[in-house]
Structures are given as C-alpha cells and as structure tokens.
Amino acid sequence: MRAMVYRGPYRVRVQEKDRPVVEHPNDAIVRVTRAAVCGSDLHLYHGMMPDTRVGMTFGHEFVGVVDEVGPSVRNVKPGDRVMVPFNVYCGTCFFCARGLYSNCHNVNPNATAVGGIYGYSHTCGGYDGGQAEYVRVPFADVGPSPIPEWMDEDDAVLLTDALATGYFGAQLGDIAEGDVVVVFGAGPVGLFAAKSAWLMGAGRVIVIDHLDYRLAKAASFAHAETYNFAEYDDIVVHLKKITDHLGADVAIDAVGAEADGNLLQHVTAAKLKLQGGSPVALNWAIDSVRKGGTISVMGAYGPMFSAVKFGDAMNKGLTLRMNQCPVKRQWPRLFEHIRNGYLKPSDIVTHRIPLEHVAEAYHIFSAKLDGCIKPLIVPNAA
Amino acid sequence: MPYTPDKPKLAESSDELRARIPGWGADLDPADRPSVPKEQFDPNLSGAHWEFPERQPEKWPRERSIEHRFLTPVFGTSCPPKGLSGVIRRYSYRRFSEGRAAHWLLLLAADRVDAVESTLGSFVTRRPDNPLTETGVRSELTRHGLSSRLRGNRVDRVHHLIDPVLVAAPWVLAGGAAYLLLRRALGGRHR
Ligand SMILES: NC(=O)c1ccc[n+]([C@@H]2O[C@H](COP(=O)([O-])OP(=O)(O)OC[C@H]3O[C@@H](n4cnc5c(N)ncnc54)[C@H](O)[C@@H]3O)[C@@H](O)[C@H]2O)c1
Numbered sequence: 163m164r165a166m167v168y169r170g171p172y173r174v175r176v177q178e179k180d181r182p183v184v185e186h187p188n189d190a191i192v193r194v195t196r197a198a199v200c201g202s203d204l205h206l207y208h209g210m211m212p213d214t215r216v217g218m219t220f221g222h223e224f225v226g227v228v229d230e231v232g233p234s235v236r237n238v239k240p241g242d243r244v245m246v247p248f249n250v251y252c253g254t255c256f257f258c259a260r261g262l263y264s265n266c267h268n269v270n271p272n273a274t275a276v277g278g279i280y281g282y283s284h285t286c287g288g289y290d291g292g293q294a295e296y297v298r299v300p301f302a303d304v305g306p307s308p309i310p311e312w313m314d315e316d317d318a319v320l321l322t323d324a325l326a327t328g329y330f331g332a333q334l335g336d337i338a339e340g341d342v343v344v345v346f347g348a349g350p351v352g353l354f355a356a357k358s359a360w361l362m363g364a365g366r367v368i369v370i371d372h373l374d375y376r377l378a379k380a381a382s383f384a385h386a387e388t389y390n391f392a393e394y395d396d397i398v399v400h401l402k403k404i405t406d407h408l409g410a411d412v413a414i415d416a417v418g419a420e421a422d423g424n425l426l427q428h429v430t431a432a433k434l435k436l437q438g439g440s441p442v443a444l445n446w447a448i449d450s451v452r453k454g455g456t457i458s459v460m461g462a463y464g465p466m467f468s469a470v471k472f473g474d475a476m477n478k479g480l481t482l483r484m485n486q487c488p489v490k491r492q493w494p495r496l497f498e499h500i501r502n503g504y505l506k507p508s509d510i511v512t513h514r515i516p517l518e519h520v521a522e523a524y525h526i527f528s529a530k531l532d533g534c535i536k537p538l539i540v541p542n543a544a
Numbered sequence: 545m546p547y548t549p550d551k552p553k554l555a556e557s558s559d560e561l562r563a564r565i566p567g568w569g570a571d572l573d574p575a576d577r578p579s580v581p582k583e584q585f586d587p588n589l590s591g592a593h594w595e596f597p598e599r600q601p602e603k604w605p606r607e608r609s610i611e612h613r614f615l616t617p618v619f620g621t622s623c624p625p626k627g628l629s630g631v632i633r634r635y636s637y638r639r640f641s642e643g644r645a646a647h648w649l650l651l652l653a654a655d656r657v658d659a660v661e662s663t664l665g666s667f668v669t670r671r672p673d674n675p676l677t678e679t680g681v682r683s684e685l686t687r688h689g690l691s692s693r694l695r696g697n698r699v700d701r702v703h704h705l706i707d708p709v710l711v712a713a714p715w716v717l718a719g720g721a722a723y724l725l726l727r728r729a730l731g732g733r734h735r
C-alpha cells in the first residue's frame with residue numbers, strides 16, 4: 163500500500179509499505195478514505211517529540227471503510243463506513259472505565275503518562291497512523307463508530323480530533339453564562355474552541371493569533387473578536403485594557419509547544435529542543451486571565467519540562483485544566499449540534515491534497531502558506 | 545473594574561447573543577456537558593466485552609517504560625528499534641523512568657541518530673532520500689511561498705530562515721565530508 167512515512171525532521175515522503183495485518187483478535191483493518199494533518203503532527207514533523215522513528219506513518223485524524231476484522235470483533239464489520247477517534251483505548255482499564263479514554267493504561271507500553279494515539283511516535287504507543295491507504299485499528303469494538311448516513315465525510319474526519327478537541331477545550335474552561343473567554347491560537351483547535359464557547363453561553367469570545375488570515379476566519383466562522391498580537395507591544399496589557407482591567411474569566415491555550423511571540427522561548431523549544439515546549443501562549447493565558455479564573459490547555463507540549471510561569475498561576479488562584487481529548491465522549495452531543503446546524507466543521511478546510519503530495523501538505527501547513535488552516539489528505543483509491 | 549464589586553457589563557445581553565449566534569447557549573447548563581463530571585464510572589459503556597483484554601503476541605522484545613508493571617496487552621508495532629539509535633532507545637527505556645530528563649534527552653538524541661543512519665542507509669537502496677521532494681519545498685513556488693510570508697504582521701518570519709538551515713546543515717556537512725574524503729582518496733592515488 164501507499165503510506166506517508168517520516169524520514170527525519172522536516173522530511174516526509176510517500177512510499178510502498180506492507181499493508182497492516184490483524185495482530186490482536188479485536189483489531190480491524192480500515193481502508194482510509196480521508197485523513198487530516200493536525201497541528202500535533204507538526205510537533206512530530208519538527209522533530210520535537212521524543213522517540214519519533216524514521217519510517218513511522220503519521221495521522222491520527224481519519225475516517226474510512228472497515229476492510230477486515232479480527233475474530234473477536236462484534237460491533238463493526240467489513241464494509242462499514244467508520245470514523246475513528248484519535249485515541250487508541252481499551253474501554254475497560256481504570257481510566258477508560260471512568261471515561262478518560264485519552265488516558266488508557268492498556269495501549270501504550272512506552273509511557274504511562276500518555277495514552278495511545280495513532281501515528282504519534284513511540285512515546286504514544288508506536289502505532290502507525292492513518293495518512294495511508296490502510297491502518298490497523300486496535301479495539302475495533304470500542305473506538306470506531308459508524309458514520310451517520312446524513313453526515314458529510316469531511317465533517318466526520320474533523321470529529322475524530324480537531325472539533326472534538328476544541329469542544330472539549332471549551333468544556334474544560336468551565337464557562338458560565340456571560341463569561342469573557344479568550345482563545346490563544348486560531349488554528350483548527352482554537353477556531354472550534356471559540357465556536358464552542360458560545361454554545362456554553364460565553365458573553366464575549368476573543369481570539370488571539372499573529373496570522374491575519376486565520377483571525378479573519380475566527381471572526382467569520384467563530385463570530386469572535388480578534389486581535390493580532392504582533393500589532394501590540396504587549397498583548398497581555400492590551401487584553402487587560404479591553405476587559406476593564408479585570409482580565410478574561412477563561413483562557414484557552416490552543417497553541418501548544420511551538421508558540422511564537424517570544425523568540426527565546428520559541429527557539430529553545432522548537433528549534434533547539436531544550437524544553438518540552440514553548441509556553442508563550444500558556445504564559446500569556448496565565449497573565450491575562452482574571453484572578454480565580456480558569457485556564458484550559460489544549461495545546462500539546464513535549465514530556466520534558468517547559469518554562470511555565472507557575473508562580474503567577476498560584477498567586478492568582480487559577481484553575482488549570484487540561485488533557486488529550488477523550489474524543490468519543492464528545493460525539494453524541496456534537497452530532498446533535500451539527501444536525502441542528504450550530505456547527506459546520508468542514509468550513510475550516512482549506513486544502514484537499516492527494517496522499518502522493520503529502521510532503522507539500524506538511525510544508526504549507528507547517529510554514530502557514532497559501533492561507534492554509536486545515537489540509538485534508540485523500541488516499542489514491544478513495 | 546476589578547477595584548469595585550460588580551462585573552464589567554457586557555456589550556451584548558444573552559438574548560442578543562442568542563439571536564446573533566447559531567446555537568448560543570445550547571450547552572448552557574454546566575452539569576449537562578459531555579465531559580462533566582470529569583470521571584464518570586461506567587465500565588459497560590464502551591462496547592468492550594472483556595475486563596482485561598487478550599494479549600497481543602510480542603514478536604520482538606518490546607521496549608517499555610519501567611513505570612509499567614508489565615508489557616501492555618496491546619501495543620504498536622511500527623518501526624522496531626534498529627542500529628545505533630535502537631541501542632540508545634533500548635538503554636533509555638531500560639535505565640530511566642519518564643520522570644527523568646535523561647530518558648527524554650536520550651530518546652531525542654536517538655531520533656537524530658536515526659535520521660542520519662536512515663538517510664545514509666537509504667543511499668544503498670533503490671529509494672535514496674531526496675531532500676527536495678521530502679521537504680515539500682516545491683510548494684514555495686506553487687503555493688505562494690514568498691507572498692504568504694510577507695503578508696501581514698507575522699512574527700514567525702524572524703525564524704523562518706532557521707528552518708532551511710536546520711534541514712540543510714546535515715546535508716551540507718555530509719557533502720563536504722564526502723568531498724574531502726574523496727579528494728584525499730584520489731590524492732593518495734596520485735602521490
Ligand atoms: N489536547 C488534545 O487532545 C489536542 C488535540 C489536537 C491538537 N492539540 C494541540 O493543539 C494545538 C493547536 O492545534 P492546531 O491543529 O490548531 O494547530 P495550528 O498549528 O494550526 O494552530 C496553532 C496556531 O497558534 C498560533 N500561535 C502561535 N503562537 C501563538 C501565540 N503566542 N499566541 C496565540 N497564537 C499563537 C499559530 O499562528 C497558529 O495559528 C497544537 O499544540 C496541537 O498539538 C491537542
């Protein structure tokens with residue numbers, strides 16, 4: 163089969179690879195019909211995530227058709243169109259039994275701190291991902307769901323990560339009616355978090371980024387008030403000024419490990435790998451939220467330490483909430499919201515790129531060229 | 545104003561927001577949100593029909609965190625450790641827990657070694673690495689590279705030049721070393 167393969171930092175290619183096989187009785191093999199590149203893939207692509215091996219196939223946001231199932235699989239069968247959450251999870255460990263699917267303890271031998279994620283380095287379990295023609299899906303009775311008849315495939319693929327994560331991020335903000343919510347990052351996760359904040363009754367939604375084309379999307383798609391941090395000497399002071407010097411009630415970090423806005427932080431983290439991630443946006447969140455407020459961290463950071471302003475978080479009595487998104491928990495409600503017309507996830511898709519050109523998809527998404535917000539990858543046979 | 549008791553007034557009331565924004569308040573009740581409360585105990589919800597999953601066969605000694613009691617029943621089988629990078633990875637897993645910076649720094653070092661080993665290895669295969677196609681740099685020409693970077697007030701412009709240097713440096717160094725070695729080899733023959 164054809165598959166995207168990592169060759170080293172900033173280098174990926176498409177090559178022939180063995181088609182995955184059933185390795186466990188509850189595995190399914192899924193023929194991928196749509197995959198996406200996620201902001202998280204950029205952390206791998208830039209060589210920031212420890213134990214990212216040459217030869218791995220990335221891709222944790224994908225949908226497809228079940229091609230083959232292991233002997234113990236009951237809930238899906240060959241021919242079913244399925245959407246697959248980015249989490250690999252068993253369904254019954256201590257954490258899964260409590261709904262913490264992203265924290266499964268039975269799927270990742272390489273680390274106990276993080277669960278299993280498709281195509282996301284060995285630190286997340288060493289699974290090949292879905293930017294390929296076929297992918298192995300463990301625990302086929304647990305993760306995958308049939309794509310509803312009425313649902314567009316492009317909406318379905320975004321439900322497997324970006325939309326679920328943005329929606330989860332807004333929930334972790336504990337938004338109450340009338341709250342002022344500031345979202346850092348106008349990528350797919352930030353856009354969906356901003357949109358979701360309204361569903362939870364926010365009174366004002368502010369989005370911060372430095373890419374004007376993404377801020378324009380935040381204004382049109384997520385009805386947000388937007389500010390380009392590059393235009394302010396100090397975005398924290400600006401946020402204080404526009405909130406009557408109180409600060410926002412809730413801040414959402416939808417940026418993560420490669421945050422810009424402070425060259426030292428960015429270069430030591432993203433280029434030199436001396437810290438787990440560049441916490442510029444997280445530090446701005448800590449400084450711009452009001453005392454007693456809540457920060458929801460959706461941005462991903464590496465497993466090493468990062469230079470976070472913890473003292474101010476403590477002095478301000480902040481609540482910090484965070485996790486990888488337990489995707490499937492969000493689905494029933496998100497299906498309703500899409501059906502009701504409250505959300506149209508595929509509105510943020512800017513590029514549809516054949517699998518054969520995956521290197522270009524990574525380059526334009528990474529360098530933020532050509533107005534790219536969300537690139538979808540379409541395998542040849544799809 | 546934080547100096548007095550009341551919250552600053554919002555520009556728009558809830559009713560105005562409900563009228564303007566599709567779905568405003570659909571999840572207004574904090575108790576009625578899918579991730580509230582954080583932990584919801586229900587081992588039968590997931591579709592699983594086991595308490596502890598069957599074990600996937602271990603086809604090669606699978607490296608694992610020493611914080612785990614045993615090899616997890618299911619695991620990924622992409623890219624078994626190989627070469628010098630594999631030796632470093634195995635050592636890092638065997639020796640250091642996830643709590644130790646050494647664990648992660650060794651793994652990052654192994655990643656760099658892996659990239660060099662794999663690239664050198666690729667030159668004796670039918671599919672040598674090609675930095676031009678693999679970096680997707682062609683899209684600089686077809687996807688408005690320069691104008692995308694120059695538009696607006698992007699702050700990442702200042703470090704954009706670091707990326708090509710990071711990517712090209714090993715190739716330039718390797719090319720230089722190869723050239724010197726070749727010259728010495730040829731020079732040796734003439735002498
Ligand atoms: N928790 C989860 O389950 C989960 C799931 C998906 C993605 N993520 C993480 O969420 C983050 C965002 O993902 P994405 O797909 O939207 O990525 P993205 O790269 O498209 O978006 C990041 C955005 O942040 C902007 N940015 C950079 N520095 C900033 C700063 N200091 N302040 C404000 N904005 C800044 C960038 O310009 C960019 O628009 C990533 O770290 C990703 O790994 C987490």
Ligand SMILES: [Zn+2]
Nearest residue numbers: 200201202323
């Ligand atoms: Zn993701």
Ligand SMILES: [Zn+2]
Nearest residue numbers: 252255258266
């Ligand atoms: Zn589990």
